[in-house]
Amino acid sequence: MTSLWGYAFVHQALLAGTITAVVAGVVGPFITTRNMGFAVHGLAEMGFTGAAGAVLFGFAPEVGLVGACFLAALAIGLLGVRLRERDIAIGTVLAFGMGLGVLFLVLYTRYATEAFSILFGAILAVSAEDVVWSAAVGAVVLAAMIAVYRPLRFASVDPDVAEARGVPVRLLSVVFLLIMALAVAEAVQVVGVLLILTLLITPAGTARRLTAHPGRVVAYSILIAVGVTLGGIVGAVYTSWPVSFFVASLSLVAYLLGRTFGARVRA
Amino acid sequence: MTDWVVQLEHASLRLSGRSIWSDLSVAVPRGEFLVIIGPNGTGKTSLLRVLLGLQPPTAGSVLVNGRAPRRGNPVIGYVPQQRAFDPELPLRGRDLVLMGLDGHRWGISLNERANRARVDRIVALVGAQSYADRPIGWLSGGEQQRLRIAQALVGNPSLLLCDEPLLSLDLHSQHVIVQLIARWRRDHDATVIFVTHDVNPVMSVADRILLLAGARWGIGTVDRMMTSETLTRLYGTPVDVVQHAGRIAVLGADLGGHDPVAAHMEDGA
Numbered sequence: 001m002t003s004l005w006g007y008a009f010v011h012q013a014l015l016a017g018t019i020t021a022v023v024a025g026v027v028g029p030f031i032t033t034r035n036m037g038f039a040v041h042g043l044a045e046m047g048f049t050g051a052a053g054a055v056l057f058g059f060a061p062e063v064g065l066v067g068a069c070f071l072a073a074l075a076i077g078l079l080g081v082r083l084r085e086r087d088i089a090i091g092t093v094l095a096f097g098m099g100l101g102v103l104f105l106v107l108y109t110r111y112a113t114e115a116f117s118i119l120f121g122a123i124l125a126v127s128a129e130d131v132v133w134s135a136a137v138g139a140v141v142l143a144a145m146i147a148v149y150r151p152l153r154f155a156s157v158d159p160d161v162a163e164a165r166g167v168p169v170r171l172l173s174v175v176f177l178l179i180m181a182l183a184v185a186e187a188v189q190v191v192g193v194l195l196i197l198t199l200l201i202t203p204a205g206t207a208r209r210l211t212a213h214p215g216r217v218v219a220y221s222i223l224i225a226v227g228v229t230l231g232g233i234v235g236a237v238y239t240s241w242p243v244s245f246f247v248a249s250l251s252l253v254a255y256l257l258g259r260t261f262g263a264r265v266r267a
Numbered sequence: 268m269t270d271w272v273v274q275l276e277h278a279s280l281r282l283s284g285r286s287i288w289s290d291l292s293v294a295v296p297r298g299e300f301l302v303i304i305g306p307n308g309t310g311k312t313s314l315l316r317v318l319l320g321l322q323p324p325t326a327g328s329v330l331v332n333g334r335a336p337r338r339g340n341p342v343i344g345y346v347p348q349q350r351a352f353d354p355e356l357p358l359r360g361r362d363l364v365l366m367g368l369d370g371h372r373w374g375i376s377l378n379e380r381a382n383r384a385r386v387d388r389i390v391a392l393v394g395a396q397s398y399a400d401r402p403i404g405w406l407s408g409g410e411q412q413r414l415r416i417a418q419a420l421v422g423n424p425s426l427l428l429c430d431e432p433l434l435s436l437d438l439h440s441q442h443v444i445v446q447l448i449a450r451w452r453r454d455h456d457a458t459v460i461f462v463t464h465d466v467n468p469v470m471s472v473a474d475r476i477l478l479l480a481g482a483r484w485g486i487g488t489v490d491r492m493m494t495s496e497t498l499t500r501l502y503g504t505p506v507d508v509v510q511h512a513g514r515i516a517v518l519g520a521d522l523g524g525h526d527p528v529a530a531h532m533e534d535g536a
Contacts, residue, residue, distance in 0.1 A: 029357065033356065033357070146374060146375055147373060147374060148373065149374065149375045150366075150369060150370055150371070150372055150373065150374065150375065150376065151370065151371055151372070151373060153366070153370065154366045154370035154371060157352075157356060157358050157363075157366075158363065158366060158370075160347045161345055161347055161366070161367070161418065162366075162370065162371070163319075163321060164319050164321070164343075164345035164347075164428075165339055165345070165367070165370065165371040166320075166338040166339015166340070166371055167339075167370070167371045207357075208355055208356075208357040209355070211357065212356075212357050212358060212359050212401070212402035212403075213357070213359065213362075214357055214358060214359075214362055217357040
């Protein structure tokens, strides 16, 4: 069993998993602060439709995945849906997206295996090329997050005063949706569309239980995301059970520990 | 020559086809404490938004320090009404204050130390040292609002725009907040424009009152404005102003003031 550690696919999985987890850990705290968990799920499901459509029309699924996430993010952002209507609008659009996805699946039956990996993740199947792709997307997300960090935080926690101070609140909201789309596309390869929240919400949700220090929330969120991802890959290599099962389970454990003991350390 | 901080000349504002205020001509000299009152929907907040450069006037001219209003004007400090923060929000009191200093700048902070000293000084000025490191959502309304004042003052503003900062605060907290603002104005020769629905907490510090009453408006000292005759004329309906034990009660007219908005993480999306 230990001999598996010599294989390139395991190294690639660990590398791509780490990159993805860092990205998810950085973006996650902003998703939770902005209450955008449902939007993340919606983007991911649109990504599934994009991937299915791409395969049907003869493109690589990754292209369809990123493209659809991006378009969906742009649509949500530019339509400027108000908070009150947001869940309804996203819910309606994502259901339509999944409807299209299942149609594509039926029209192109050979897609079933690929559909399974997009829905549930396939980190152990990433190629060296995928790792480079992950690193590139990850670098873009991190650079964008560093560039907008302060005004995005201001706009997220204190929108009225941020606007009064000249922060372009609406623009940042669109920019963050696009950043989120890239983070979703990245995280899909590890945990898949249906388990996306386990990387993009749970580590950040656990971190905010442990500290109220904004910088430390990001740091803890990264550590937790990397921990559960690497733990998930190790678990899968040893047992041949799915990676996403382990990642989601470890996330749940981390969150429950955070909820149980968080209040003691937070004050 | 008077140093005018805010000048409105025949300024009008229409929002989605409705006239909010029109032909408004008001000049605010440096160091004045101007209180704005008026029923809901008469554009008190919109007036502040015009001064902040977030909303252009429909007609007339508006000047702030002799120039057209512009977004992110660093001489302006803004104090919003108190609103509940999520107890889980990863933000401490001092982080809220720090955002008033550099939250609008792109990128990440590179001079933490200088900023921290500045935040410490202003936190001490408003007397919030003992709870500035606690999560903002765990603080009382009065404590949060002191930090709001610190957030507005940390940028060293010469013009303070306050939008119902006393709403949902107890009387003691109202007094503390008004005194903090009045002290800043005195020590820095700053100008204050203060929207409220209750003139009582600001009566001792207000220079003039601007009443926005829809079709009409009026401006004058507290004594001149808060009379049955003046308010009846401006509202166009009978209004009684009753003085009792140093407090003013206005009967028969709505002076604005609505329930505090629920906590929400608006992102425009």
